[in-house]
Amino acid sequence: MTRQFLMNLLLMFIWVALTGTFNYSNFFFGFLLGYFILWLLVKGESYENKKYFNRVPKAISFLLYFIYEMLKANLHVAYDVITPNYFMKPGIVKYPLEVDNDWQINLLSSCISLTPGTLIMDVSHDKKALYIHNMYLKDKDEFIKNIKHGFERRILELTR
Amino acid sequence: MYSRILKTATYYLIPVLLLFSVFILLRGHYKPGGGFVGGLIASIAFVMHSFANSVEKTIRLLRHHPFKLIPVGLIVSFVSAVAPLFLGQPVMTGLWYNEPVPIIGMIGSALFFDLGVYILVIGVTLTILFTISQSTK
Amino acid sequence: MLISILSGIILSVFIFVLGHKLNAKYAILYAIVPISLFVFFAQYIPLLHLQKSILSAYIWMPAMQINFDFNLDGVGLLFCLLISGIGSLIFVYAAKYMIDDSDIHRFYAYLSLFMSAMLGMVLSDNVITLFLFWELTSISSFFLIGHYHKNAESRKSALISLGITGAGGLVLFAGLIWMAQIVGSYSIQEIIAQSSLIKNHEAFYIILTLLFIGAFTKSAQFPFHFWLPGAMKAPTPVSAYLHSATMVKAGIYLLLRFSPAFNHTPFWNITLLSIGGITLLLGAIISISKYDLKSILAYTTISALGFMVFLIGLGSDLALKALGIFIVVHALYKATLFLITGIIDHTYHTREINELAGIRKHKPLLFATGIIAAFSAAGIPLTFGFLGKEAIYESLYQQQEIWSFVLLGLLVLANIFMLYASFVAGIRPFTGKPSQIVQETPIKSDGSLLIAPVLLAALTIIFGVAPVLFEKSILDNFLASTITNVAIINSHLALWHGFNIVLVLSLITIILGTAIYIFAPKNIDKRETEARYNTGNIFIGLNILLKKSALVITHKLHNGYLRKYLLTITIFSLAILGYAIFKHIQIHLDFSKYSSFKIYEVAVAIMVIISVITTISTTSRLTAIVSMSVVGYCICLFFVFYSAPDLAMTQFTIDTLTVVLFLLVLFRLPSFVNLANRKTKIRDAVVSILFGVFIGIIALGILNEPHPNTISKFYGNESYLAAHGKNVVNVILVDFRGFDTLFEIVVLSIAGIGVISLLKLQVAETEKE
């Protein structure tokens, strides 16, 4: 997978060097082009080699999901912040972790923290639980389920 | 402070910061930046590491006590300052290599001077912070 | 002539270097130097008959006009002969007297140094070198007085005498420099020649006072006389030499030297007359209440010095002539008496007159010298002292004024006391039934100790019987340099002037004095009277007062509280800046020169203001740190607004690092405690607000001025073309003003090293440095 990514980058740089135009769109185009070429080349090969090509779309969809969540929740909070009354029901919830890799935990907690209303307090030392502060805690189990099916699932998909 | 999240975060933050510090160092002659700020940023990177791990581990990462960077930095700056003496020029006179080098631009004694500043600032900042941290335990 | 002065110094250096290797027995060899000096000066006697003075100049520091200009005239010769002559005798005497002293060589070193200093002083024609030698006499006498330095009294006396003479010396120094400054020359002759400049100077009285203080301290005049008896803690040869024959006469010499310049100005004459008069009476009166031989001699010396000052104050030609005689008379008999005292002390280990009697059987020769000296002091005919006394009475009588008769009466009174005291010192120990101490002490030969007193006594008689010898050798030359009246110069000293009023006075003095000596009750402890006349107590009181006030002032100023120091400094700065602003600045606002207001900038400014207030008013340390860093950040924003990106970057980072450092250190400290009361806070607030306001006013004033920025323009033009950089600030830092940066990083390095050493190195209190 790493090899393919590096290959993709190499292709991109060759493209840029060939065209001699140093700007974003050209880099981006070179990357896409390289990706496409590689994708063509690995078609029909073993699962291991295809992994890279599954990742990229997933990463993009993850990013879009993240931005969507972030905007949605931001508006929610904004409403609460601006209006005089508080609608909040805050609480600190223990979230049982499925992911066990440090990187994954980091990614997950970053995502959770950056979407409004929720905030990572800490990770337990045995990496089994995440303590999350939530502004709108209507139903604890519902909240845990949302994350499980939202961010955590996507992260697991992306990294495994 | 033991934070798994911070520890993981430093893995990717430190290289970014070091890269940024070199960038700031090299372009100082053309755009805002320079050895001083560059050095500070680099030391912030190591300070982060020490927060996330421990001072001892950071020193192990650096392989030497940062104190040893102080004379190194001084020597680099000193040499680039007195080098013109040997060419019969006044001290500090800028000596320049005629052809510009890509990315960095013109290479000259001023750049080495700034490099010395960079090294020294890392050395001093880390020396101070680490010595205090170690003595606080 | 320089060699003559240097010889003593050379001898002294020689002794310092090699002396400790020599046997004490050879100390007598040192006397060769003063003896040869005496011979050397004696040869000038005939020469001076031919010319008024002999000049010799040795270049030392011509650019500073400071050279060894020596001027040997009659006055100088008199003193030179006295110094070297009595010096020779003392050298001989001390060789035996001090033979058991382990520090005898050092003693001789200081003694010969002193002798040179004296010679140098009386020969100098340059006020600077005069002062140089003057101070040298003080210093060498300090070491001589403190010779027995294990004795606390001895140390104290040395301190007091150097204290007084040193202070006087400095005052004299001021006076000499002042005169030299007015005249424009350091030459004494020049100063005397142009003395009218000084006399017409607005500060004439002050200058003279300075001169007087110098002379009076050295010559133990009232009220500075008290140090002299204390100085008698010195070994007896020193007392004999310094404190009777020579050093104390330095002041007399000085007055005599400047007498041609200032004589016949009322301030000069009246001051000298009164101070001399008081001193001579006071010394004489106190001397009769003493029962320690040396104390008696000390006070009679003070009295004699008073006589001398008095005579200078009288200022007439006859008075000066009397002075010339009296100086020698006094030197001869006083030195003799001291030396006798020394021998007695040496033999019986006491100087109490109450414990001494009947020594004549043990020391008949000494008895004879004692009588001669005492008679000379008493002014009994056929001794030299008679001539002296006659001359003094004559000089005063000749004035024929009411005041002079009154003074004459006082003089007679003083002389009566002097006579009494001299008899007590010179005769009483020898007469009567031997006291217990005397009986118990085995007879031993005085040997070479006797040489000096005997020679001096002999001279007293010789000059007394044949005054012409004195005249030819010393007095004529002396008179030639001090007075102009040819008649007086040419008149001769005579044993018999015929029966006149002066003789009557002399007889009254002798008769009354002798009567008191015979009939006055003996052995009465009159210690009580001492304190009453001792101005020393005043000075000691002054000294204590000085020390105490110094303590108070120092503690008041230097109280150990840093904040008070800073407050003082700030208030001082405010005062001086405030005055300057008040004097030099007008405030006017020229809004056309200022840039426009921007809401967001004002917002940032407001944040600065509030943060500052928070910083200074919060009780939480961390809050203080946080709000202080906000101040820094906001200022960085200003740097961004006003086109200084480099600055903003650097300050942002540094501020943050500083905060981190603070945290590292502070996190365990408790909250601030309110340590100042309201009043203090208000005071500090007023002071600091004023400080800020002043800075603001000055800044405003400068903003109204044009700002020349030629250098910036040069940098703007050359930065890329010559220094290959486009960020001008950075180019300044690494090139145009790279030297600043090079040493700025040195500061950082030092801080780094310092932190390491401060935290890791803790030297124990007891460990060596």
Next chain:
Amino acid sequence: MNLTLYLQYVILPILAFSLILTFIRLIKGPDIVDRVIALDLIITSGIGVIAIYCITFNSALFLDVGMILALIAFLGTMAFSYYIEKRYK
């Protein structure tokens, strides 16, 4: 409406107002952690101000300052957390 004017008279005042609000929290506290996050927010908003400023004066030089700000905002918060924690241990 001109972009520069819009930024100067609408956006920057909004940001200034935000700064002031945050600043009030900084002053009020009540806990040190409140001040720390207020400081953090001030710095982050500062990046915004600087970015807007770059557009206003058409000079990107100040963006570097923004970069530094982002860096030190993190460092500052990290340091404060570190010591607050240490202190209460």
Next chain:
Amino acid sequence: MTEILVMIFSTIGSLAILIAAIGIFRMPDFYLRLSVTVKAATLGTGFILLATCLFFGEISVNTKSLAIILFLVLTAPVAAHLIARAAYFSGTKLWDKTLIDEMKGMYDKETGILRSGEDDDEQEKGASPNP
């Protein structure tokens, strides 16, 4: 066109920052304040930086803007976590209307170790982490 986009982006950004500011100003407890500000500020600054990207359109400027955004996104959650943790450690009170606090009592005050409560064996062993 660019100008309008710049205006829009900067407006969104500044409003987000404003919301963060209001949030930090009036939210009732520390955790809520933190929760609001971290993301709103990151979002707001991100939008403003995107606006500069649009405005300048130069590669060097854009790199920098994007780098700042990236850096903020990377660090903000970490910072929030650190300060929240520190606050909890130092005993900063939760709002009184807070529903639950499952973290209560899970910190070991001595070592700063957070238990998960999932595995009681570990708890009993009192396993200590590497320092």
Next chain:
Amino acid sequence: MIENMIVMPLLGQMLIAIITLLFWGKSKILRYISLFGSLFVLINAIILFTKVAQNGILVMHAANWKPPFGITFVADTFSSLMVLLTSIVGFCISIYCVQGIGTNRVNFGFYSIYHFLLMGLTGAFLTGDLFNLYVWFEVIIISSFVLMTLGGRKAQIEGSIKYVAINLFSSIIFLTGIGLLYGVAGTLSIADLAVKVPQLPNQGLVSIISIFFIISFGIKSAIFPLYFWLPSSYHTPPSAIAALFGGLLTKVGIYAMMRMFSLVFTMDGWISQVVILLSVFTMFVGALGAINKMNLRRLFSYLIVCHIGFMVGGIGMFTLTALTGTIFYLIHDIIIKTNLFLITGVIRLMNGSVNMNHLGNMYKDYPKISFVFAIVFFSLVGIPPLSGFWPKINLLTAAFEQQQYIYAIGLIFASFITLYVIIRIWAKAFWKEKTSTLDRLTNNFEGKTLVEKTYLIAPIVILMLITCYFGFFAQNIYEISSKIANQMIDKTDYINAVFGHIN
């Protein structure tokens, strides 16, 4: 005349400092690096001094930028002389330090900072740029600050806080002054300022700005009422360090004041009166402070303050005579004060104390060393013909010329107190028999070998001989002083040399 030679003493010190950093912790080598390095610098300083004496003012433009655009280094008689004195003092203290500084301190960077301090001093004397002078001042402050705390004893910490707080305040005032001056004149080169400032339209502002320099340099040179840091701190560090401080630190302030007021500002009118008045107060507080002190180091600290008054008054009068005297006194004072503190170090070694209550018998125990000490003491007092005497002639003459009688009174009073305390020291420490029974008092001197003793005594003797030279050959010093004074009164030489005009 362009000369790289000017910066040789400076770079030499820096090089030594860097080399000593490389040998961190190796005390034996460090001592000799410092010793030979200092000798090397001394030789350079002598060469520089003779070159200046032969060729006149030498100038070096750092980075080859012509003034006023770059930083200029100027070696005129005054600065090269000061550099020479610094090198002499540095060399002597280096000798002393071989034995006089403990291994602990040496292993924790003593020598590096010591040479950085000397570098700072040298730089301050040589620079021809105002802001560069500020940088040198900071180098001096931080290195002296570190040296003062080196060892970390409580007294040291206490002293250094006062020292640094007040000195930082001074730096701030100095920097403010520089900023304001830049605001009106737009330049930083001292020579350029010397040309431009007198031509400024608003001379009132210039006077106000000059106040900042008086305050700042006044603090540095410890004049009343800005002197507090000095007696608070100078008794705390080891003697060798105190010797360097005592000899040179305050003198930099004096030097800077003389430079600024000869070249840029004018010392006249009320400012001159204020300065003279302050000088008198300085003499008095210094003298009064010294009277009661039993601790020799404290006593000498106050004497430093006292004698600063002599010089400041001379600056206040600012005539040829006064300046000649001031410079002569400055030269004398540097050597003598250094020596005094070295002497306290030896006394401490001999007795385990520098408190007069615990001292005694030194005259008997060490007659020859005592003799050397005595000469130093009497030079300090100004017993003619020793060195302290000569400048007083000029200072007094100037006082009478200018009718500054109050100054003359102060001078005489201060001289008297100096005499008084010195003879008191002599009586108590040298004459008196030792009575103290404190068992902490040990003689660490006696046990040393002859060579070790020589390292301690030789520098004192060298400095004493130099003092004697000043005394007996005062004319040479006088001529140098008056040459310098002339250059101060007439600044055209300096300006011409810096700008390279041919006279």
Next chain:
Amino acid sequence: MELVIILLIALLYSSGVYMLLRRSMVKLLIGVMLLGNGTNLLIFLMGRITRGNPPVIPDNLSVLTEPFDDPIPQALILTAIVISFGLQAFSIVLLKRVYVLVNSDDLDDLNTPEEINDI
């Protein structure tokens, strides 16, 4: 705006001096820092202020064209900032030592009366 900046300068100097006069060493250090900020701002103002024209030569030019902000005060302040950082860092460490010695940062606790325990 110059007037506002002068106001700030005055404020910084005032508060700096006020803090210098406190007993706490922490406050003393804060005072020094405030004064430092004031001085920097003053020097900056002395070079006069210009908005949006940093002294950086644009990519396409080789000399700096007016108007530009005076770079000299900037360079001076930079140097001054760095220097004061060194001093402050050391002072802060000293503060730590003081705290270890007397267990407070009250400078009056550190005072030893003159001549006591002097050896």
